[in-house]
Amino acid sequence: MLLVIDIGNTNIVLGVYQKERLTHHWRIATRAGATADEYGIWMIQLFQWAGIEARKMTGAIAASVVPTVEAAVLGGVKRYLRVTPMVVGPGFKTGMAIRYDNPREVGADRIVNAVAAYHHLQSAAIVVDFGTATTFDLIGPQGEYLGGAIAPGLGISMEALFERTAKLPRVDCVRPANVVGRDTVGAMQAGVYWGYVGLVEGLITRMVTESGFAPVRVLATGGLAPLIARDCPLIEEVDEFLTLTGLRMLYERNR
16 A cells, blocks of 8 residues: 655645555644654554554655655654655656756645646646645646746635734635625625636636647646636646645656
């Protein structure tokens, strides 16, 4: 069995693969202060709850955008699962050319997503990942990573509106029925949600035009992808487990 780990700013997503089948997956909060022992025990407890024997884990691979948490998570895997994880990073064999001015600056999760998306679509593509930040990544028709854009995530936008204004309340991130709000909460939700849909559509449209590729397939992932995709017809497909799939593929390439 293979353990795949996506360490993000807000959540850590873990998955267990039996060959190419994702059998279990979990999402836990990213805690900067947690130790290797805490992360290791949490993983052991998740496995026990799912009926998985930890000793049967034969490999692990991780992608991280939080270096301070990465060390603790990897330490927990080594100590409690008795496997040494591969880590996606500079020098890691991805099978994808990185056309970035400084390839070391590209987040590991963005490369993992690009690898999985191109394998699935086999064409020029844009991957939109709705996380703490929302990333837009362009893959060329020959499978090369060409760069992209990074925008504040929807949750960050909602929180900033509350924190930086004196009289506006903290509101939930939901899809309002109308663009024209009839009260303060409705107006805030409409502005952030429908404004965000416009941001996504605008960036995708401009990236397609700038690339000159045709066709360009658009794939979305991340926690808020299903919510935004329903109002953004440019997004053709939502894949909740795109990053986990990419990690499994990269593990196989680097065994």
